[in-house]
Amino acid sequence: MGFQMNLALRTLSLVLIGLILCCSVFADIVILKDGFILQGTVKRESVTEFDPVSKEPVIIPKGFYMVDDGARRIYFNPNLVRTLDKRDPIQEERWIHSKAIYIPNGKGAPPFWAEVEATDWDSKWERTLKYRSPVGLVGVFQHISNLSSYSIRVDAASKFVWSSMYLTQELGSKKVISLIKSHPDFQNTDKVKPEEMASRRFKLVDFLAQAGWFEDSEKELKSLAKDLPEHKDRTDKAQEVIESLRGRERLEKIKRIIGAGRLSEARKLLDSFPMAEAKDKVLTEIQSLQSKLEKALEQFLLAQKNLVYLSSALSEKKSDPVLIKAVDNLQKIITEESIDRLDAFLSISKQKNNDGSTGTLGELEKAASLAISGWVMGNSSADPNPISAKRLWLTRTFIIDFIKAENSQKRKGAFDAFLNKYPSAKAEEVGQVLLQTILPIDSKPTGKVIEKELTSGKSSGAKYSIRYPVDANPNRLYPLLVVFPGTNESVDSMLEKWAPFADEYGFILLGYHWQIGGIGYAFSDKEHFAVLDMLRDARLNSPVDPDKVFLFGYEQGASVAFDLGLSHPDQFAGVIPMSSTILDMFIEKYWRNGQYLPFYVVNGDRSGDTNLKTRQLFTNWMPRGYPSIWSQYKGRGVEFFSAEIPFICDWMRGKSRVFPMNQLGSDGGGSILGNEFQSTRFCDNQFYWIGSDTINENRLNYPQTWKQNLQPASFFAKSDVATNTVTIKTYGMKNFYLLFGKNSKGESQIDFDKPVSVTSNLISKWNGKVTPSLDTLMETFLETGDRKNHVYAKVLIKP
Template sequence: MNTLHRKHQGACNHKVPLFAGLLALGIILTSSSRADLIYMKDGFVIEGKVRRDHQLELDPTTKEPVSYPRGLFQVDDGTRRIHFLPSQARIAEREEATREEKFTSSKVIFIPHNRPMPSIWEIVQTDSWDENWDRGFIFKGPTGVVGLKQHMGALTPTWARVDAANRHRWGCMYLTREFSDATLRGLLDSNPESTDKAGLPAADRISRKMRRIDFWLQAGRFAEASRETESLKTLGPDTQKQASEASATIARVRAREDLEKIKLLVSGHQFKQAGKALQTFPEQAAADKVASEYRSIRSDMDALSERERECLELLTWTESGLKAQDELKRPLSELKAEFHPDGMERLEIFLGQARSARKAAGNKEPSERAGELAALAVTGWYVGNAGADKSAIVASELASLRRLMIQYLASKDPNQRASILGQIRQLLTRRKFEDLCLMLPHLPPVQPESKPATTLREVQPPPTEPGAPRYAIQVPPDYHHGRAWPVLVALHASGETLADHAAKWSKAAADNGYILLLPLWEIGGPKAGYAYSPREHDAVLDAIRAVKMTHNVDSDRVFLFGFESGANAAFDIGLSHPDHFAGIMPMSGGGFYFSQAYWRNAQSTPFYVVNGDYSGELNAKNRDIFSNWAGRSFNMLWIQYKGRGIEWFAGEVPNIFDWMRVKKRSFPLNALGNVGGGPLGTEFRTSRPTDNRFFWLQADELMPSSQNTGMRYNPAVSPATLSGWIDPATNKAYLKTTGCSQVRLLICRNAKGESLLRLDKPVSIQHQLRTIWNQKKVEPSLETLMEDQRLRGDRSVQVMLDATFKP
């Protein structure tokens, strides 16, 4: 379930297409009806009241200040302001507000002075809530350490309002899911509106108990709702019917949530976990619609399981017909070990032929056709179903080619790699270069872990490689080397241990089917902070590459998160290397230094930025960078928590996974940046020699006048710029750069076979007014392709050839 949107049953909905974005949002802003839901073009949904920033201007006639709607659009959900781009919105859906239980405090807070609340740079201590709904709160700000008392003024199943009770006039908002069951239970037990007292009339006690049941149910805390229901039964025999009805309602809503969890497991391709959950699903308690959907999912899963069983059975049957010395014995055995249901489409031709052969053979071994069937299975598995071939010679050659490719990618010895490359060239005299390209996306990890860790495991550099990256990793419960999995790269706060930060993500990553990777990026030691150095970039990027060596990673679904100083790093690393990531999620950090110069580099990489509006300078920096993004319609969301500072927002974890679920890396093949855009252009920018590759354009050398460093950052330095576009009709690349002394065009293709330029036709390259290549006949370079794969491990992007020149 999308956690930025809680869809309530029985609501009255009215959908409004967002024609031209701004026009429809203007209708919503002026409408008396509440526009609750905004559907983004990528399928993500946000909920709240649509607003727009206002700006004060003096009326030229009256000289009175007038407020005009101008600036960023936002959805206000009470707790947060979710800034979004109208151009990224698709549909607005109006919905009746659903009544929620609300418990309030009658305490009147009086603060005689109007002392402004300082920025909250760090939360030092938060005490437990007492029986008066008060707690102590200590934080660091611009004036040092400040202590005050907080009072909770209101609590609902979705949000809570907390106010300062002394020192400052200040209030802040929390999502209720940021509080534990025990904390919420203590608050309800001590509130006069919800506490159960023995001396109250029976009707009042029952009413309060029912309100508490509703609260827990609306908050999705089913165990607590059931606990209250059991307590309701103790209030007398007249409550038995109400308790029974409440139990049925809890079971019905819980079944709906259980089904959502099953759907989450299925969408994350964790079929074993989904199968276990389906076996324990409470079908009898579910509503008819939910039960029907459950049966449909169960039927689909049963069919998938049966196809998987049949496929493995046919592979084993085929293998039994091969002689011990048959060259296809080993490839077929490896196929069975790598097999995952996601790859069955590559075996469709084999499955059809094997079914027919087994039917014709009865219970006998397929001795006559075993070789053909094995060849079909092996070739289909290697290059895809369309390339399946019944020739044992072809299958054997492809198996040899694949084995050499894996050896090359795993080798650390340049002499050994040169020898392997020669053997590959020899094989390619009999096989097509295209075969090699088709095999790359389906390769297993080149150094696979024998037992991938489903619990957190810290990886230390081996003694022979002290400079190797340090990181922690956790794989999802159903991880298998035969399928490519998405990765969440989480950058810890300064001074935070990898284990402590992993605890914030571990369960959600496992539930959503993500590899969780935590690089130790703080190379200066604990509390050293982020220094904007290439070494810190390498600590993160090398960890990603190391995991690609040992695990099967979906390079189109690698996401980068950062918290506090780690968020500063996420901004910087994400904007410096945007072609590595499907999305960037900084929390309680800002776009400082290089990020202010590099903001254009986010044109193809979406951001999900989270901070509190009392976080000081970083809030202002994020507004600046988001305003620039909004002016260019980049795909971004900026979430501001009201009254909050630099802190961990636990309620955003499910939202972030919902946002990632619909994201894949964008790899533009037609254009990079806006050639000749001037101040309003979107050329990619770089000021460090290591921030040099942007999809298919690379700056091998930067002019000294364009270079900057984190130690001596100078905002007056103009970064180098790179942009280009492709004319498919003439097979020509048009490039423009400034501040670069050597440039490289990477002629690449994606996993779908779509190419930047066609290499079967003459290629032309023009850099500004200079012709680099004019109708040049070229061929793919084996060494270029394999070296790029070795260095980056990106199976989704294949660099077929490069062209290097000095502008």
Template sequence: MKRRTSSLIALGVIWLSVPAAAWGTIVELKNGMRLEGSVGKIASMSDDPLKTPTAGAVDNQLIVLVDNDLKRTFVSTYQVQDVQEAAPTPVERIKIDQRVATSGRSVHAVGEGIRVTPWDEYGRRIYSMQTARGPVDVIQGITEITPEWTRVEGLMSDSPYVWDMRIRTSSIPRDKLSEILMRRIDAKDAAQRLQIVRLYLQSERYRDAAAELSALMNDFEDLKKQFGKQYDELIQLSATTLIDEVELRKDTGQHNLAYGMLNKFPGDKVASSTLLKVKSMLTEYQTAYERRDKMFNLLKEHLEAFADPAQKPIVEAAMAEMEAELNINNMDRLGPYLRLSDDPSLKLDEKLALAISGWILGPNSAQENLVVALSVYQARDLVSDYISNRNDVDRRAILEKLKGMEGGAPVYVAKILQFMKPPLGNAEPETASEIPGYYLMRVPGVPGRSDFFYYVQLPQGYDPYRKYPTVMTLHGAGTTAEQQIDWWAGSHSEKAKIRTGQAARNGYIVIAPMWAEEHQFEYNYSAYEHAAVLFSLRHALRHFSIDTDRVYLSGHSMGGDAAWDIGLAHPDLWAGVIPIVAKADKYVARYWENARSVPLYFVGGELDGNKRELNSRDFDRYLTKTNFDTTIVEYRGRGHEHFQDEIQDIFRWMDIHKRNFFPKEYEVVSMRPWDNFFYWLEVNDFPERSLVLPANYPEPKKSPVKITAKVLATNGVLVNSGTGKANIYLTPDIVNFDERMTITYDGRNYGNGVTPSTEVMLEDARTRADRLHPFWAKVDTNDR
């Protein structure tokens, strides 16, 4: 847990009589993650993490285990950057008296949850689960509460179960947690009341800690002098937390919300330095709005002075668009124009050119030639029409127009694609909701089958001029796409008129395809299921402003199985894959090497049947070999459930993972004909010895086709695949088109006469829908 160390030291008086310390070992990973807990090593994920290793076994223990009492996290020793022994942080532990079951049936596996009642005021609930013997009800009680985790145990009953599970303390509703704590302590005992203050403080619930300390001082007059300063510091910590929230909303593009929070910022007992920061942030917003107004006035002034009758209609159209759509997310495009607007050496048409070209191509490509600027402005609309048009004849006509325009050159079209709004952003959804930004979308399906559908939730303040990180989430058996949206984005608050979950806070788009057939209870590894996910992704890319380098695939249960398989089958599409309570089967075992190309974050429960044993073969591959960025999280005493507890750590992991679409070298495998596109390479005609369809799986004598690709320092690429033919796509990130290049595929050279093509670029943007990384040229090995 993140700690405000200096603030906690300042509140040292409150730490009197604090119980045992928390873990002091910090493991820093190469991907930027930090893990804290008790550290050990194991040789295999099938090993018992609690068992002491035998003599001589340590040498092959390449899996690092970090246990923080809530969960165990497993990573590869090859991914560890540093291990630090830090001073342990004191942690409050509050015991709750319960009649704990010490005899009876021991819970060795937790079946799928049927019903879990809410916590009552005594910290008890009923957990109903499905077992081989039928439904079972277990009475559970909270027996220990810490800032990070809460211990839940089976209680005495007519049919007791011995069960020790851990949940994140923050998963207990705040009001209910307070009620449970207040029933546990003697309200007339100041020392016990201070326990609750310390617990809230260490949980970073500063407002709750301040409220409890205030109530304590009101009940014990003699404590006001002793704890008055600590109360003020808690108010300051609460204000600092609010500042952090404002900065998060600002950084994620939720400017109206951030600005409103700043205007309503509480000032009572808040340090002057904090209030100065609030004032500075308000001034920053005000400066931005004044800068925008200045741009408006300059554009109006320059337009009125512009007199060329032939060009003025187009200039007026461009100016009207900027006036209508210029905002805090895109006004940096006019930065060069604003900076040079009063330069006497620039002519009027050159200034207007800077504005228009910057608006279309971005600030780094703004130029002073008005003819070019107007050409790219007109080309932008044609580009949008092309990639959104499904008629071949119409597209050919558009392409002919672009070929006759300077703005239709590949160097300009690439920038147009990067900075344009989604081409179908104004299309009507299948259905809209009363919840802002929540839509059901229809996707044309595969021939002969019905259309696909997906739900999408846009973040508050969504702006098509801003690129958003995105989660694609796949539901499990018996759950729905709507529930997946709620899991990630939170429920909708009628009072606040916003969703309150982590995707909403962090400014993520959430997409939930309705990917499975009705009454489907297991993932089938089929082309249809892949299409349901990938077609939905491409449809969303055409309709919404998505950062294609930050798309994360996740799923629960059966959906987790799908996410694992689809993530390995198409590793170039994802910044990371998060399978939750997933199991490895079929192609996952054959595609394990592809996990080197995509970060993986698994979440599961210690008691989820034999899931760890089923997955151990593939987990061991990821954790005992080099160059795998894999994290496996296992909650103690938990089974097959949704693991909402983990969502904040998942977002921390996603925030530090971004896709590298142009690796210098990669190696992948495939066994299905639709798993054939990897980064800039599309392979076809798989050899029969490598082709296995899901209906025929397994075919033990067949092995995956291995594809290796490398970008050469000598201006070329080298590909070996063993397939019949391929399309190799090129960009300036891969080769220099102005120099001689070598394109070698399975020993043959195809590098002669390769030049950038607007047609190739537009077809790629139309079909793949990745406007951030369009391909410039195509080498078809079948043509040579």
């Protein structure tokens, strides 16, 4: 279950005949501007000071805002909040397993760097844990003292004063049920009154339902009903409640499947939806979804039918082969999700079907032109002119040939052939066609990991693994999650952890084959080029949405994600570092580069030095309104927090890459108050639409000879379309370049029809008209694989 939905379900109050199923301990609901939901108690950190007169302690709010959900502190920027709903706290079902723990001269546990060994939890709710720390191997006995449907408190029973919190989902239903049934409440029950025993068993049913484990809850309820038939009314009511909750969960899963593009499966699930679970609003939503999906399918089948007929009629009347081939191809690449792009074509086809006429060749070609131009450019740009439609389709063919060309000579041949046919081809129109041109996948996606080899770029010959969602539609774009595993873990193992979520939420998984263990990540140019080449190859040859590329890393892999994200923020929609082990050098220098790039940072507050450095990072980010959150587990160390993944997937759903065209950073005049983009490494030389190939040597830093006090080169840029001026502030470079074009929203820095004035460091440096270049568009597309942000011109300027 997606945890955003799980949290929503947990806010319901459900009556189980005398028992109130209080589904959440959470008091407040925070909805961020991107739609992500935080639930818990809203707090702010504070400090204690003493009144100089009364000498009494005074608590003063100071520090980060957070949502405390019991197991975690989720730090957030209040500027990112859309709404806050304050509520009274509600109590959830829980089991207490008290144990007198006395630790003379107890001290805090050393930082937790890595789990070495952990026994299973026994019937006394205890285990032995061994972990690696700065002081060596640490062993400790642990005891579960509090087990609720949402979180678990674990206390050290020896050596240390140490409590740690787990999300109940981390243990899984099987282990949790086993623990509860070994609780004293379920032992030696001969003298327990029947009513009390029934209450305890109903409590277990409630608990499992609150945790979202509806099948287990229903199983326990059926057993209870069989053993205690005198409580039939109560069990029947409980069954209704469980069915209602499970129906809501089932519906939300179907919505996620629809969002992943698996419409056929969604229809099957809606048609087989259990009627006992389809009640009230759920039933209404089911009917609405069924109606929308059926209409989309009806339009899709109608479009295919009309395209088949149109192809036959065009062939019969000896129409242009390009139009016939285009119509044949449309039959294969149209999708239900984007069928509205063919509205104009379907409308005219319907008119012809109604009057029963076949149509003249001219009428048929107009219909074909509406289909081709509507699909390529969007229904609002559908054009019945066959000449325009043919040009658009041949543009699409050129783009595919350009991508698939085996070498630069063949690529040049494709480019020259296209220009010979259309010498006045405009970069803007080719860019529009580029948005809708997707290379077909070689075979039907089955959910298996595929190994690929880079055939071009600086890292030619390197290998990476890619996994498409099950039943992925090759004619739609998908988000991409690039994963970096921790020390001694394989890429494929990390892909396997994410695979179920990739299928349900609909995103492609990708992992690069280098060994992060051994000597570790080197923060080198070579490593950056390898990842960027891999990303470029995936964008070019797979249905990747460039506006929805995310990085995830665990442990050392988290440091890789941090470094890549902050070094190339214009390439990603979000970064998710989990339990990072290194947060210095370039990461420490580049914190300003995260001003438009959202981070979802996860760690434990017992992870030692990296937890302190994470706090320092957010101390820089929070006052400046950077779009990041920090999920911190209480009493935990460097661990893989598996129960966080559903939260992360929900966070990713609301994210698209931010690519600002009017301003990059803010000018601090070289002081610490600014938000200029920073570069101190050759491979980190471009940010959005400004870059430099000539950063001064005295601004460059190297991991082997790191100089902490060395100041990076910096970039600030601002454009004004109204006056067609660009203002630049740069430090530490010989020259810089500007990339003029359009982002995926159609926004540009300038008006290409008017002269442009560029001022650098208060001095006028360049004046002239910028002419969009098809050659520049295609070359930059080939270099990056980015089909959504188009570069029409590159202007080199010396400060």
